[in-house]
Amino acid sequence: MTDPLIKRSGIQEEEDLTTLKFPRDLKDAKFLLNSEVAILLEHRKGISESEGTEFPQTFHKTLAYAEKFSRYKNKTSIKQVRTALSKQNLEEFEIASLANLCPEISDEAKSLIPSLKKMEDDELQAILDELSNLRKFN
Numbered sequence: 342m343t344d345p346l347i348k349r350s351g352i353q354e355e356e357d358l359t360t361l362k363f364p365r366d367l368k369d370a371k372f373l374l375n376s377e378v379a380i381l382l383e384h385r386k387g388i389s390e391s392e393g394t395e396f397p398q399t400f401h402k403t404l405a406y407a408e409k410f411s412r413y414k415n416k417t418s419i420k421q422v423r424t425a426l427s428k429q430n431l432e433e434f435e436i437a438s439l440a441n442l443c444p445e446i447s448d449e450a451k452s453l454i455p456s457l458k459k460m461e462d463d464e465l466q467a468i469l470d471e472l473s474n475l476r477k478f479n
Contacts, residue, residue: 375412414479
């Protein structure tokens with residue numbers, strides 16, 4: 342499934358999630374788990390509140406969203422998930438997507454994350470089972 346051509350700075354770039362081809366500005370991006378975003382925003386909020394800084398409504402809405410959809414509630418859990426998934430032959434985008442979406446079966450994972458279609462079902466299911474176990478003990 343190829344996304345439409347996107348025009349940026351006069352140059353057209355083709356994006357394709359099945360091959361993990363991202364625009365140039367995302368090439369070296371670090372994809373975050375919702376839980377990591379929540380921790381970062383909460384930290385920023387704490388620092389700024391002590392300085393008396395007010396945040397716009399969008400900041401608070403983003404923080405609420407990240408907290409609502411955080412699957413892992415502490416830094417230790419996040420580190421365990423990242424470590425477990427990093428041992429697999431997964432790209433950064435796939436790691437964050439699996440951890441955020443938490444699919445239960447390989448077919449679901451492949452539907453949500455097209456680049457995973459390259460993996461065997463058994464191999465992917467083992468990864469999903471490990472992720473599920475980590476969530477249970479979170």
